[in-house]
Amino acid sequence: MSARATIERAKSEGRAALIGYLPVGFPDVATSVAAMRAMVAGGVDVLEVGLPYSDPLMDGPLIQRATEAALVGGATPADGFTAVREAGAPALVMTYWTLVDRYGVARFAADLAAAGGAGMITPDLIPDEAAGWHAAADEHGLDRVHLVAPTSTPERLALAARSSRGFLYAASLMGVTGERDLVSTTAKDLVARTKEVTDLPVCVGLGVGTGAQAAEVAGFADGVIVGSAFVRALMDAPDRASGLAAVEAVARELAAGVRKAASVAAT
Amino acid sequence: MHAQAARTPLTGRTGPYFGRFGGRFIPEALVAALEELDAAYRDALAEPEFMGRLDELHRTYVGRPSLITEAPRFARHAGGRAPARILLKREDLNHTGSHKINNAIGQALLTLRMGKTRVIAETGAGQHGVATATAAALLGLDAVVYMGEVDMRRQALNVVRMRLLGAEVIPVTSGSRTLKDAMNEAMRDWVTNVENTHYLIGSAAGPHPFPTMVRELQQVIGVEARRQTLALAGRLPDVVCACVGGGSNAIGIFHAFLDDPEVELVGLEAGGDGVETGRHAASVSGGGLGILHGTRTFVLQDAHGQTVESHSISAGLDYPGVGPQHAWLHDIGRARYASVPDAEAMEAFALLCRTEGIIPAIESAHALAGAIREGRRLGPDGIVLVNLSGRGDKDVDTAARYFGLLGEGSGE
Known part of the structure; x- marks a missing residue:
């Protein structure tokens, strides 16, 4: 099933979809893939498979630590295809563009499609620079997910919408990845402004970490994107088994959150 | 036509x-x-x-235009019996020292x-x-x-x-x-x-x-230097040398000469322990096409596109990428890029100190080393213009350790 179909199905169940991020290779490739499966078991609908990069300038300290460790462990972009293949849910690769550029965008798209990937989220590839990726994605039937930000003008929102397929990623606050105490009020405005220019599902990421926050975001977005909370669960665990259990528990809490949205929204 | x-x-x-x-x-x-x-x-x-x-x-406030200084003793020591003329564009004399x-x-x-x-x-x-x-x-x-x-x-x-x-x-x-x-x-x-x-x-x-x-804010260096060289020597230089990390001082002095085809432009990258050792910061000479900090350019990277750490005795050149205009000037052959290992840069550093009474930044010493090479190639009829991009006060600690200038147990 495609990412969009999965998000639409969640919608038909009267809830938002839960989208979970984990970098491949942390703490090792096999454990990261097992953790992705645990996320799916706990209720994650769509997976974002992160590719570790040496200069993650959009990530906060937590994900930096995880991806640095993954690189020390020898993780490569090709390990992302393994994760996509084995994750057990619709999966998109999320990556800094230079890794794809180096791999070769046509070959990357072909290998991603061959692994059964749904598409790619490109946080540092704005539509203006994405002609090559768009062509490759079209050739292989892959989703191409661009980001919108609170600083995006109406014209840029429309450009991102026109350029995307699958869903749109609303980076709900200005800053890098990491959990926040409060869900930013700008998130709701951004989703509303984005929905004015597109019928694509709009999913919200950056800063969401708890079931209550997931419920709040699910009140106005089609999908809730969570990353750092999963990474933290895996990082803080004393051993592999408890790490996988912790990741699944976080997924369960968030999955319950996205199903509580209706009652939260009503209050 | x-x-x-x-x-x-x-x-x-x-x-x-x-x-x-x-x-x-x-x-x-x-x-x-x-x-x-x-x-x-x-x-x-x-x-x-x-x-x-x-x-x-x-x-x-800054002290512009910065001077141009001929360095005859440096040129003689560097170039042997028939030295080329070496002119220094003195950006080291700017307020703040670079x-x-x-x-x-x-x-x-x-x-x-x-x-x-x-x-x-x-x-x-x-x-x-x-x-x-x-x-x-x-x-x-x-x-x-x-x-x-x-x-x-x-x-x-x-x-x-x-x-x-x-x-x-x-x-x-x-x-x-x-x-x-x-x-x-x-x-x-x-x-x-x-x-x-x-x-x-x-x-x-x-x-x-x-x-x-x-580049537009730095091109004043080349505009002044071009005019000053014409006034001093009656003609344009044969070669312009500048050190290249990200490349702001180099593009600043190169730009005014881009449409003077008789002037060779040479960018000197930090060769660290030598490009062949892999421990260097020479992105043009030893890197591949990649993306770093928002721009597509030459980057030191491994086979997967991960950035490789750069190495240089000079902190200012210790960067694994290079400005995109330099990458392009290399591509079209308008500028030439070569690497200078740490040891050769430090030799040029010491020589300028002793022959001209100027302590250069270690970054700029890479350009001086390039000028020595170019001067030897050109011989007595040649003129080499060097961007002396900064002064070396900040580097005395590194230089003291490199040359062993602080005796054991000197304590203070």
Whole structure:
């Protein structure tokens, strides 16, 4: 099933979809893939498979630590295809563009499609620079997910919408990845402004970490994107088994959150 | 008749692209700020009042035009019996001690114009950090400078200077703890605080419009040097040498000569232990096509596209990428890029100290080493113009250790 179909199905169940991020290779490739499966078991609908990069300038300290460790462990972009293949849910690769550029965008798209990937989220590839990726994605039937930000003008929102397929990623606050105490009020405005220019599902990421926050975001977005909370669960665990259990528990809490949205929204 | 392309001047080329290099590989969240900056600097450069203010600060604060100094004793020691003439463009005499102030003052004025109150900067050797802290103090802006922990140790003097000037210096402990990681951290700050903050990039690198804008704020070096060389020698130089990390001083002096085909332009990258050892910072000579800090250019990277740590005795050149306009000048053959290992740079450093009474920055010593090579090649009829991009006070600690100038147990 495609990412969009999965998000639409969640919608038909009267809830938002839960989208979970984990970098491949942390703490090792096999454990990261097992953790992705645990996320799916706990209720994650769509997976974002992160590719570790040496200069993650959009990530906060937590994900930096995880991806640095993954690189020390020898993780490569090709390990992302393994994760996509084995994750057990619709999966998109999320990556800094230079890794794809180096791999070769046509070959990357072909290998991603061959692994059964749904598409790619490109946080540092704005539509203006994405002609090559768009062509490759079209050739292989892959989703191409661009980001919108609170600083995006109406014209840029429309450009991102026109350029995307699958869903749109609303980076709900200005800053890098990491959990926040409060869900930013700008998130709701951004989703509303984005929905004015597109019928694509709009999913919200950056800063969401708890079931209550997931419920709040699910009140106005089609999908809730969570990353750092999963990474933290895996990082803080004393051993592999408890790490996988912790990741699944976080997924369960968030999955319950996205199903509580209706009652939260009503209050 | 020449083809149209051959007549198109190389000077005045602006981004976002320089051939296959450049562009904007950045999060959507920063697009608005880059558009705002692009518009602000284009408007400002076309406005007599803004340019008048910049020019006034150059004359009354920075100390422009900077001198040109002939270095005959250096040339003789370096070139043997039939030395070429070597001319030094003295950016080391600028206020704060390097060319970095040209760009910092210009961008600080733009920050005011955009109504922002805070500037952030990355720094390697600390020269750009000091220049930014200085411009911020002069114009009443808050300044935060990100600096790798390793660089804070090897350029401790500049850390103190920045703090005296009222800037906050934040140590960066991620990655290789040098310039590249300082730039990562500054980008993270910018995307979080973009509303009131301008990222005052010090190199001719980063996303559009930075490579173009920084070059336009630095090209005064070449404009002056071209005029001064004509006045001093009666003709243009045969070769212009400049060191290249990200490449702001080099593009600054090269630009005025781009359409003088008889003038060879030579960029000297940091060769570290030697390009063949893999421990170097020579992105053009020893890197591959990649994306770093928002621009497509030559990058030191492994087979998977992960950035490889650079190595150089010079903190200011210790960067695994290069400005996109340099990558393009290399591609079209207009400029030549060569690497200078640490040892050869330090030899040139010591020679300039002893023969001319000028202590250069170790960065600039790479350009001096290039001038020695070029001078030997050209012989007595040749003229080599060198961008002496900075002074070496900040480097006395490194030099003392390198040459063993502090006796064991001297204690103080």
